Amino acid sequence: MQTNLRPRRPAAPPSPGGDERAARRRAERRARWLWRIAGYVFFVGLWQFTSSFLVADFIVPPPAVILTEMWDIIASGQVWVHFGATLRTIAIGFAIAFVLGSATGLLMGRSRWWEAFLSDWVMATLTTPGLIFALVTAMIFGLGPTGPIVAVVVTSFSYVTVNVVEGVKAVPRDLTDMARSFGRGPAQILRHVYLPFLAPYFFTATRYGFSIAWKIATLAEVIVGTAGIGFMMRQQFQQFSMRGFLAWVLLFFAFALFLERVVLQRRMRHVLRWRPEVAR
Amino acid sequence: MATIKVTDLRKEFVTDTSTVVAIENVSFEVGGHEFVSVVGPSGCGKSTLLNILSGIESATRGTVDITEGDRQAKLGYVFQSARLLPWRSVIDNLLFVQSTRGPQVRARCERYLDMVQLAHTARQYPGQLSGGMQQRVGIARAFSIEPDLLLMDEPFSHLDAITARSLRRELHAMWQETRKTVLFVTHDVSEAVELSTRIIMLARGGRLVADLPVELPFPRDPASDAVALARADLLRRFESLDLLAT
Numbered sequence: 001m002q003t004n005l006r007p008r009r010p011a012a013p014p015s016p017g018g019d020e021r022a023a024r025r026r027a028e029r030r031a032r033w034l035w036r037i038a039g040y041v042f043f044v045g046l047w048q049f050t051s052s053f054l055v056a057d058f059i060v061p062p063p064a065v066i067l068t069e070m071w072d073i074i075a076s077g078q079v080w081v082h083f084g085a086t087l088r089t090i091a092i093g094f095a096i097a098f099v100l101g102s103a104t105g106l107l108m109g110r111s112r113w114w115e116a117f118l119s120d121w122v123m124a125t126l127t128t129p130g131l132i133f134a135l136v137t138a139m140i141f142g143l144g145p146t147g148p149i150v151a152v153v154v155t156s157f158s159y160v161t162v163n164v165v166e167g168v169k170a171v172p173r174d175l176t177d178m179a180r181s182f183g184r185g186p187a188q189i190l191r192h193v194y195l196p197f198l199a200p201y202f203f204t205a206t207r208y209g210f211s212i213a214w215k216i217a218t219l220a221e222v223i224v225g226t227a228g229i230g231f232m233m234r235q236q237f238q239q240f241s242m243r244g245f246l247a248w249v250l251l252f253f254a255f256a257l258f259l260e261r262v263v264l265q266r267r268m269r270h271v272l273r274w275r276p277e278v279a280r
Numbered sequence: 281m282a283t284i285k286v287t288d289l290r291k292e293f294v295t296d297t298s299t300v301v302a303i304e305n306v307s308f309e310v311g312g313h314e315f316v317s318v319v320g321p322s323g324c325g326k327s328t329l330l331n332i333l334s335g336i337e338s339a340t341r342g343t344v345d346i347t348e349g350d351r352q353a354k355l356g357y358v359f360q361s362a363r364l365l366p367w368r369s370v371i372d373n374l375l376f377v378q379s380t381r382g383p384q385v386r387a388r389c390e391r392y393l394d395m396v397q398l399a400h401t402a403r404q405y406p407g408q409l410s411g412g413m414q415q416r417v418g419i420a421r422a423f424s425i426e427p428d429l430l431l432m433d434e435p436f437s438h439l440d441a442i443t444a445r446s447l448r449r450e451l452h453a454m455w456q457e458t459r460k461t462v463l464f465v466t467h468d469v470s471e472a473v474e475l476s477t478r479i480i481m482l483a484r485g486g487r488l489v490a491d492l493p494v495e496l497p498f499p500r501d502p503a504s505d506a507v508a509l510a511r512a513d514l515l516r517r518f519e520s521l522d523l524l525a526t
Contacts, residue, residue, distance in 0.1 A: 178363040181334040181355070182377035182425065192376055196367040274367045274405040 061243050069247035078232070079251060085227035086217055089145060093152025094213045101157045101205065105164020106194075115165070126158040130216045138224040148220035148228070155216045156209040163208070167201030168194070203268045207260070214256055282346060282353040282428035282461040283311035284333065289342035291328055291486065302328040303486035306342075310478075315455055315462045317472035318480045325486030326465040330357070330431045333463070348428040356427030356460075358435045362418035364406040370417050371402040374424045392420040395454060412443035419447070423454060430455075432464045436471070445502075448475060452499070469518070473511045474500050481518065490517060 044063050051060040073079050104122070108115040133151045141147035171194055179189045221230025229252050236244035291303040302325040310316050318326050331337040333344055334357050346353045364373045374389035375381075393399045396416035398409075406414050415435060422430055435451075436444035452475055455462055466472050472479050473494060481490040492514070500507050 174359070174361070174363050175365060177331075177336045178357070178359065179376075181336050181357040183379065184377070192368075193365065196365070199367075272367075274407065 059242060061246065065243060066246050066250060069243050070251055073247055073251065082228050082232050083251075083255065085145070085225075085231075086221065086229045089148045089217045089221070089228065090152060090210070090213045093149040093217065094156050094210060096149075097153045097156035097209060097213070098160055098206070100153070101160025101209070102164050102202070104157075105161045106168055108161065109165045109168025122158045122161050125154060126162060130155045130212065130219060134216060134220040134223055137220065141224075143224050143226055145226075147224050148217050148230075151216050151220045152213045156213045159209040159212055160205040163201045163205035164198065167198040171197050199271050200268075203264070203271075207264060210259070210264075211256070214252075218252065281312045281459075282348045283309070284429065284461070284463065285309050285343075285345040285347075286333075287343045287345075289329075289332065289344065290340045291325065291332060291337070292340045301485060303332070303339075306482075306486065306488045308480060308488060308491060310461060310463060312461065313459045314478055315464065315476050316478045316480060317464045317466055317476040318482060319466055319469060319472050320482035321484060322467060324482040324484050326467075326482055327360075327433050328486070329482075330433050330463065330465055334431055346429060353428035354425060356422030356425050356430045358415075358418050358422045358430070358432040360434045360437055362406070362411075362414035364414055364417055364421075366406050369403050369405055370398065370409070373406065373417060374421050377421055377425055379425075388426070389420075389424045392424040393417070395423070396420045396450060412439050412447065415439060416447065416450070419451065419454075423458065423460075426458075427460065430460045430462045432462065434466055435464075437467070444471075451475070456498070469514050470502060470507075470511050473507055473514060474502050479514065492517070 047060070047063055051057050051062045057065075104118060108118055108122075130151070133154045134148075137147040137151040137154075141150065175193050175197070176189055179193055184192070217228070218230035218233070221228040222234045223230075225231035225234070229248055232248050233245055236242075236248060286309070287307050289303055289306040290301070293300045293302055306325075306329065318329060320326055328337065332339050333346065334355055346355065348354070364370075365376060368376060370393065371386070371389060374393065375386065378385050378389070390399060390402065393402055396419055398413060398416055398420065401409060401413065401417075406417065409417065415438075419435065422432075432451075436447055439447065448471065455475075464472070464475065473496075476494050479490075479492050479494060480488060481492075483489045494510065496506055496510055
């Protein structure tokens with residue numbers, strides 16, 4: 001075959017409005033941060049006001065007292081022991097739920113027979129209050145880590161499944177037809193068309209599933225845990241120590257926020273960098 | 281050179297309430313360095329015909345043989361919209377459809393991107409390109425597998441007139457250079473006259489009503505008298521054949 005190539009066209013010059021757009025984006029990002037900080041200032045201020053003027057401070061201790069308590073928990077090393085226990089429960093439970101939910105979602109999204117077979121059961125687990133699973137698993141597995149793990153699996157699984165089903169149904173047929181017309185096999189279509197298309201759905205499933213997993217793991221630990229954040233909250237509750245209770249709640253909140261903002265959102269931005277709205 | 285042999289082809293689409301015949305008893309052969317346009321009104325089964333040839337859809341009846349010598353011919357497909365994977369860069373879209381990997385394959389993909397004058401966009405994502413550029417990537421992708429037969433389904437119909445004209449020129453040059461067999465679906469008679477060596481006409485209901493050679497020398501200037509006369513002649517034939525009747 002001839003290779004009579006045309007001269008290479010020079011790279012397109014940067015657009016003149018590029019700097020202006022970048023500056024606008026930077027200003028927007030700065031404004032968003034300012035609003036976020038303002039939100040924190042407002043709610044911490046409201047908390048301080050409530051504990052100073054509205055409610056006795058042993059019921060709602062002021063923020064500075066809770067911060068000191070949080071620091072004490074961190075300095076004593078207790079935070080690592082109990083966060084470690086809760087994280088282990090969530091990691092094992094959510095990993096199982098994610099694999100099971102993704103496989104079930106793919107199956108249901110691609111086959112109406114499997115969808116008919118499974119959809120009511122998935123819906124049942126989705127709509128059943130998590131407390132029921134926490135209690136049932138507590139009765140079946142008793143004290144120890146197995147009950148909370150199973151409770152996390154059962155509750156998070158349906159969130160993953162429902163999102164993946166929706167994603168699979170939305171995969172553009174144009175793209176799968178294109179891949180087939182070029183002779184790509186089912187495994188290549190799954191890997192290069194389905195999975196990248198499903199990435200945003202996986203992220204949504206992870207965010208929702210993970211937040212549910214946190215809640216259920218903590219709830220199950222409150223009921224039957226022998227270690228973990230939920231277990232520590234129960235202890236503080238039994239001693240009627242609002243200080244200790246709120247310190248654990250806030251540590252939990254800070255860690256969940258760290259996972260969402262630093263781990264999940266960054267990962268999502270990297271995986272979805274091809275989307276113009278993410279690339280911005 | 282690839283050879284297409286379509287015999288007694290029929291395609292029905294069955295809905296809950298009715299059966300729609302998209303293609304009815306179509307038979308034709310294409311072979312060698314031919315550029316064959318399939319023209320006809322909307323809904324006459326042109327795209328369905330290409331989908332059957334490419335294996336995306338199956339025929340209700342009839343046979344399709346696409347061969348290159350004594351083996352199955354390799355097909356490249358250019359769609360109405362570019363159908364690029366938005367999460368892969370331009371070069372990765374071309375690499376996705378290759379059956380082998382390696383530096384030579386990559387170099388080949390880069391060469392075809394260069395042929396459509398988009399070598400500088402290799403690392404960009406499709407969302408960063410205009411519609412015309414995306415369609416050129418689609419053309420480069422189809423050529424990059426070095427197919428024996430190129431199927432093109434109204435590839436310029438979504439583009440503005442200037443971009444479409446420039447892409448028609450590029451396509452003609454690439455066809456001359458690579459000497460592929462091309463089956464080109466269009467509803468634009470002028471486009472068919474400008475590019476083709478032969479024109480197949482389909483009517484509503486998917487009937488093949490005419491198969492005509494276009495005996496004009498290349499390059500064909502769409503504004504020339506010869507092309508205008510050929511176009512007018514074809515349009516008269518279309519009218520006399522009553523293409524819209526089912």
